[in-house]
Amino acid sequence: MTVLRFPPDFPPTDRWGKLFIGVRWLGPDLSFFKELKNLQARRPQTAMAQWGGGERQVLAEAIAEVLAIQLQWKSKVFLPDDAAMAAFHGPSFDFSDPVGAFDAVVELVGRDFGIQVSAAFWQSHGDSLMGALVDALLRSRDV
Numbered sequence: 001m002t003v004l005r006f007p008p009d010f011p012p013t014d015r016w017g018k019l020f021i022g023v024r025w026l027g028p029d030l031s032f033f034k035e036l037k038n039l040q041a042r043r044p045q046t047a048m049a050q051w052g053g054g055e056r057q058v059l060a061e062a063i064a065e066v067l068a069i070q071l072q073w074k075s076k077v078f079l080p081d082d083a084a085m086a087a088f089h090g091p092s093f094d095f096s097d098p099v100g101a102f103d104a105v106v107e108l109v110g111r112d113f114g115i116q117v118s119a120a121f122w123q124s125h126g127d128s129l130m131g132a133l134v135d136a137l138l139r140s141r142d143v
Contacts, residue, residue, distance in 0.1 A: 002039055005082070037073070041075055043075050043077035044077070045075070045077060047077050047079060048060070048061060050080055055138060056138060059109070059113060059137060060080075063078070063109075063130075063134070064077065066101065066105050067090075070104050071090030072090065073091055079131075080129060080131025082129065083128075083130075084128045084129065084130050087130055088105075113141065115141045117140050
């Protein structure tokens with residue numbers, strides 16, 4: 001199954017790319033958001049079995065539900081090899097609220113799973129895959 005990832009040149013790091021992001025024909029091509037949205041929407045719920053069951057899958061399913069609701073993903077299916085950055089950003093450039101979704105996930109893991117982690121933890125996992133993020137969250141609870 002194809003994983004969710006941003007193209008290597010997104011987000012832009014050069015001055016002009018940042019300046020013209022979202023400006024058609026001048027900025028970087030953002031058509032990949034539609035592809036990500038369609039790819040994720042086609043995933044069957046049974047694909048969540050890739051998480052392997054147990055606490056790992058329970059936490060992954062809870063995070064997936066928050067991301068789907070907050071960011072308007074079409075399904076609640078995220079895979080361990082999906083890029084966390086893509087999953088937490090959402091399926092569009094203009095209309096999602098990644099900060100609100102992130103805050104909702106932080107609240108969920110604290111309230112429902114007793115996992116309290118620092119801002120440094122989240123920053124260090126910004127480039128992680130979803131599986132690595134979920135595993136790190138579970139390990140931090142045991143510390």
